[in-house]
Amino acid sequence: MSMRGALSLLLSLPLLLWGAQALPATASKAAHTSLSAAQIVEKYVAARGGLQAWRNVQTLRVTGRIEAGTADSAARSARIASAGVGASVKQSRLAAATATDKSAATQQVQLPFTLEMKRPRHSRMEIQFAGATAVQVYDGKNGWKLRPFLNRNSVDSFTEEEQKAAEQKGDLEGPLVDYAAKGSKVELEGVESVEGNEAYKLKLTTKDGVAQRIWIDAKSFLDVKVEGQPRRMDGRMRSVWVFQRDFRPVQGLMVPFVYETAVDNSTQTHKMLFDTVTVNHPIEDSRFTKPQEVATAPTPHASGASTAAGR
Numbered sequence: 001m002s003m004r005g006a007l008s009l010l011l012s013l014p015l016l017l018w019g020a021q022a023l024p025a026t027a028s029k030a031a032h033t034s035l036s037a038a039q040i041v042e043k044y045v046a047a048r049g050g051l052q053a054w055r056n057v058q059t060l061r062v063t064g065r066i067e068a069g070t071a072d073s074a075a076r077s078a079r080i081a082s083a084g085v086g087a088s089v090k091q092s093r094l095a096a097a098t099a100t101d102k103s104a105a106t107q108q109v110q111l112p113f114t115l116e117m118k119r120p121r122h123s124r125m126e127i128q129f130a131g132a133t134a135v136q137v138y139d140g141k142n143g144w145k146l147r148p149f150l151n152r153n154s155v156d157s158f159t160e161e162e163q164k165a166a167e168q169k170g171d172l173e174g175p176l177v178d179y180a181a182k183g184s185k186v187e188l189e190g191v192e193s194v195e196g197n198e199a200y201k202l203k204l205t206t207k208d209g210v211a212q213r214i215w216i217d218a219k220s221f222l223d224v225k226v227e228g229q230p231r232r233m234d235g236r237m238r239s240v241w242v243f244q245r246d247f248r249p250v251q252g253l254m255v256p257f258v259y260e261t262a263v264d265n266s267t268q269t270h271k272m273l274f275d276t277v278t279v280n281h282p283i284e285d286s287r288f289t290k291p292q293e294v295a296t297a298p299t300p301h302a303s304g305a306s307t308a309a310g311r
Contacts, residue, residue: 037188040200040216041176047221049253054173057253059118061281064257064274065110066127110273117172122288138166139288155291165229168210175204176214176223183207191218194225195243222247222254231263239264251279 035043045051116124121140126133132148143158143166158166170182179186189201192215199215206212215225228240240263244256257274 035188035200037186037202040188040202040221041179041186043221044216044223045177047254048174048177048223051178053252054177056280057173058280059116059283060172061117061276061278061283062115062274063276064113064115064272066113066273067108067271068111068127068129108271113272116283116287118283118285118288119171121169121171122285123169124287137288137290138169139290142290144290161232168206168208168229174223175206175212176202179204189213197224199224220247222256228261233263233266238266250277253279 045054048054112128114124114126116122122138124135124137126135129149133146134149135146137144138158143163145156145158145162146152146154147156157163175182175184176186184207185205187203187205189203191198192201193199194215194217198218200218202214202216204212204214213227214223216222217224222244224244226242226244228242230237231240232238240261243260243262245258245260247254247256249255255274255277257277259272260269261272262269
């Protein structure tokens, strides 16, 4: 996956939350447990901090780093992004290839990010890349994005696909917390191995009929794997899984500090690594407001010259 393709995927992570080839799930076994689906969810909510604790959360602010490809792809993409409209992609790749330290070419590049979430269902994701900030925002009803890494300085609305994914996403506490009050149903489909440990495979169906699988560790009762929104890559819709690890206590809540996203038939996974998590940090509603469009005169270019905008 190219750096720019990876950034497009990573910017959608707020839609996925609440890369090596995707790890296939083992075949479901009969659930050798006396626990019902409702009882498993009850233990999960308790393990995550308790129902009332999550109800008290109005905002979450996260800072951290995102893996977004190897150093050689990062260098190429940075050169392309900084070259601007009209740049030759071929020339940028050749220049970057010359400048790249081959010993670091296979190391993952980590990009700083900030994620802000606020009830009801507001989210703002910012990723720093090549001296610019990529932004993706959902205000609870509509979404918009700014993608300078694609040589686009305009503010674009979500695509129909992105809008649908955002509308299906739950609030910041995740879909299992207070699921009955949200009109959702939960079924136990069996027990599967997730990274060597047994986990209950739950099927959650929202009141709108959207289904999602969530795997709850049989010992810790934490959600160690989540089925993400399918992602379009190479013209095909591909399955997405998010593996959740390194749970830490944050103001009475248990929060995973590592998210690893795997896309079916992709050769790489991408990790989101949390550095800080702040509960009920003041976040103004204006952070989710779409900026006013700024009219600019078209950039003149030589006759016959090709433009790289939108490529």
